[in-house]
Amino acid sequence: xxxxxxxxxxxxxxxxxxxxxxxxxxxxxxxxxxxxxxxxxxxxxxxxxxxxxxxxxxxxxxxxxxxxxxxxxxxxxxxxxxxxxxxxxxxxxxxxxxxxxxxxxxxxxxxxxxxxxxxxxxxxxxxxxxxxx
Amino acid sequence: xxxxxxxxxxxxxxxxxxxxxxxxxxxxxxxxxxxxxxxxxxxxxxxxxxxxxxxxxxxxxxxxxxxxxxxxxxxxxxxxxxxxxxxxxxxxxxxxxxxxxxxxxxxxxxxxxxxxxxxxxxxxxxxxxxxxxxxxxxxxxxxxxxxxxxxxxxxxxxxxxxxxxxxxxxxxxxxxxxxxxxxxxxxxxxxxxxxxxxxxxxxxxxxxxxxxxxxxxxxxxxxxxxxxxxxxxxxxxxxxxxxxxxxxxxxxxxxxxxxxxxxxxxxxxxxxxxxxxxxxxxxxxxxxxxxxxxxxxxxxxxxxxxxxxxxxxxxxxxxxxxxxxxxxxxxxxxxxxxxxxxxxxxxxxxxxxxxxxxxxxxxxxxxxxxxxxxxxxxxxxxxxxxxxxxxxxxxxxxxxxxxxxxxxxxxxxxxxxxxxxxxxxxxxxxxxxxxxxxxxxxxxxxxxxxxxx
Numbered sequence: 001x002x003x004x005x006x007x008x009x010x011x012x013x014x015x016x017x018x019x020x021x022x023x024x025x026x027x028x029x030x031x032x033x034x035x036x037x038x039x040x041x042x043x044x045x046x047x048x049x050x051x052x053x054x055x056x057x058x059x060x061x062x063x064x065x066x067x068x069x070x071x072x073x074x075x076x077x078x079x080x081x082x083x084x085x086x087x088x089x090x091x092x093x094x095x096x097x098x099x100x101x102x103x104x105x106x107x108x109x110x111x112x113x114x115x116x117x118x119x120x121x122x123x124x125x126x127x128x129x130x131x132x133x
Numbered sequence: 134x135x136x137x138x139x140x141x142x143x144x145x146x147x148x149x150x151x152x153x154x155x156x157x158x159x160x161x162x163x164x165x166x167x168x169x170x171x172x173x174x175x176x177x178x179x180x181x182x183x184x185x186x187x188x189x190x191x192x193x194x195x196x197x198x199x200x201x202x203x204x205x206x207x208x209x210x211x212x213x214x215x216x217x218x219x220x221x222x223x224x225x226x227x228x229x230x231x232x233x234x235x236x237x238x239x240x241x242x243x244x245x246x247x248x249x250x251x252x253x254x255x256x257x258x259x260x261x262x263x264x265x266x267x268x269x270x271x272x273x274x275x276x277x278x279x280x281x282x283x284x285x286x287x288x289x290x291x292x293x294x295x296x297x298x299x300x301x302x303x304x305x306x307x308x309x310x311x312x313x314x315x316x317x318x319x320x321x322x323x324x325x326x327x328x329x330x331x332x333x334x335x336x337x338x339x340x341x342x343x344x345x346x347x348x349x350x351x352x353x354x355x356x357x358x359x360x361x362x363x364x365x366x367x368x369x370x371x372x373x374x375x376x377x378x379x380x381x382x383x384x385x386x387x388x389x390x391x392x393x394x395x396x397x398x399x400x401x402x403x404x405x406x407x408x409x410x411x412x413x414x415x416x417x418x419x420x421x422x423x424x425x426x427x428x429x430x431x432x433x434x435x436x437x438x439x440x441x442x443x444x445x446x447x448x449x450x451x452x453x454x455x456x457x458x459x460x461x462x463x464x465x466x467x468x469x470x471x472x473x474x475x476x477x478x479x480x481x482x483x484x485x486x487x488x489x490x491x492x493x494x495x496x497x498x499x500x501x502x503x504x505x506x507x508x509x510x511x512x513x514x515x516x517x518x519x520x521x522x523x524x525x526x527x528x529x530x531x532x533x534x535x536x537x538x539x540x541x542x543x544x545x546x547x548x549x550x551x552x553x554x555x556x557x558x559x560x561x562x563x564x565x566x567x568x569x570x571x572x573x574x575x576x577x578x579x580x581x582x583x584x585x586x
Binding site for chain 2: 008019035036059062063067
């Protein structure tokens with residue numbers, strides 16, 4: 001399959017690979033996909049108390065498009081607010097990387113990963129609040 | 134060493150330069166039609182074909198009269214299965230094959246199942262029309278069939294047992310090592326079984342089936358035995374007499390000959406008959422009409438001769454290289470699994486899963502090495518290889534599989550390079566893999582509720 005230069009660049013030089021402390025109350029972790037389907041994406045976001053995404057890390061098991069999609073969104077979400085990050089859609093990812101049609105699901109996964117990470121962060125914050133009150 | 138490196142010899146092999154040399158005169162001055170009986174051009178072509186026929190026959194312990202030239206293995210497989218089903222339809226219509234066979238076998242069998250089903254549907258329509266005393270439309274069949282209970286209708290039951298031109302097919306499971314279970318094979322045989330089709334060596338995992346035992350069983354039961362022998366011939370010894378094979382598919386481009394030429398071995402004693410699927414001038418004793426591709430046949434013949442003469446030395450050399458590759462990879466990397474039997478395996482095959490490193494992205498990382506993913510997920514379908522699934526390989530591992538195919542022109546230097554490159558890339562991908570990290574932490578990946586997508 002012929003990939004775009006952007007996919008190849010992200011595949012060869014993935015940005016922001018790594019692991020954050022899951023237990024950190026300011027870290028939201030999104031784990032999406034399934035090993036049986038051949039794609040698992042884990043996106044972690046470090047979010048300040050006022051909802052700014054300060055840092056992002058990913059680890060992905062999957063094809064070149066899946067790796068590139070996750071690498072790209074880590075770049076995109078950094079510096080954005082949670083609300084801004086929620087508006088990133090798979091179409092933006094697919095367009096930016098010029099993904100071939102059979103690989104669109106990789107961009108869907110990236111969108112899902114952002115949402116899952118933010119949801120995890122919100123859950124943690126709600127739990128903290130509940131504990132405090 | 135030249136890049137890229139070719140390690141996909143199951144897909145096809147490069148032509149041996151010695152083969153091309155013998156072909157060239159038949160593309161230039163000796164271009165005659167082997168069926169032309171009136172002049173020297175025809176005689177020369179005919180003599181060249183006769184020699185090639187002998188060369189191919191000798192490689193498999195057959196006689197030249199038992200070799201039918203075809204366009205390749207897919208046609209040979211079609212001809213063998215459809216030809217037997219058609220010719221022996223009054224005897225029975227049941228075929229047994231394996232779930233791990235090549236698509237040329239599986240899709241041919243599926244086609245025959247469809248033919249039978251369509252015929253049965255027509256008969257159903259006809260019989261319901263008789264019972265209802267009027268013309269019945271296909272939409273009414275389901276409703277009327279319950280009313281008239283065709284399952285207990287003697288006339289319909291008799292009709293349904295008549296030859297349909299199609300077949301019923303049993304797709305047998307294989308054992309964990311990829312080999313057929315002979316007891317299950319015997320159990321699957323019925324008085325209606327006309328053909329068993331089991332491959333010699335698997336194209337993905339290189340596992341070699343117990344052909345002689347299958348042949349003996351089929352002979353004992355009076356069932357014809359077709360063997361898709363494409364991947365194994367020329368690499369490991371194959372003898373139609375010793376193995377009691379009745380029909381065997383062979384192709385030239387998997388043994389360093391040209392593409393577009395293959396053969397079907399059709400046994401003469403005891404005689405096996407097949408109906409042709411291509412009609413015409415009656416070439417190849419009526420079994421496969423069409424002007425012979427003389428130059429390709431000459432190349433095929435020479436490739437067969439070289440394979441026979443060099444088989445023992447070549448197999449030993451390739452096996453040594455394959456073992457070097459296997460050891461190099463498994464010594465350096467943890468969590469690797471070889472798919473299929475190590476004992477009964479082609480010398481040049483290594484199908485290996487690198488757990489938690491995805492196969493397609495690994496191939497992307499080693500783009501200077503031509504290999505094939507064990508999984509078919511490069512296509513629109515995201516399903517992993519049906520062969521690996523039939524072995525009971527985990528889907529995740531099936532997505533992490535690579536098929537290496539070493540061949541005549543693989544060098545030691547190439548193997549060393551590939552080991553280093555693959556080890557580096559697998560490590561890189563695993564550093565990026567959440568699954569590898571979790572496995573290292575001792576998390577059971579099966580305990581996690583994954584979100585499908």
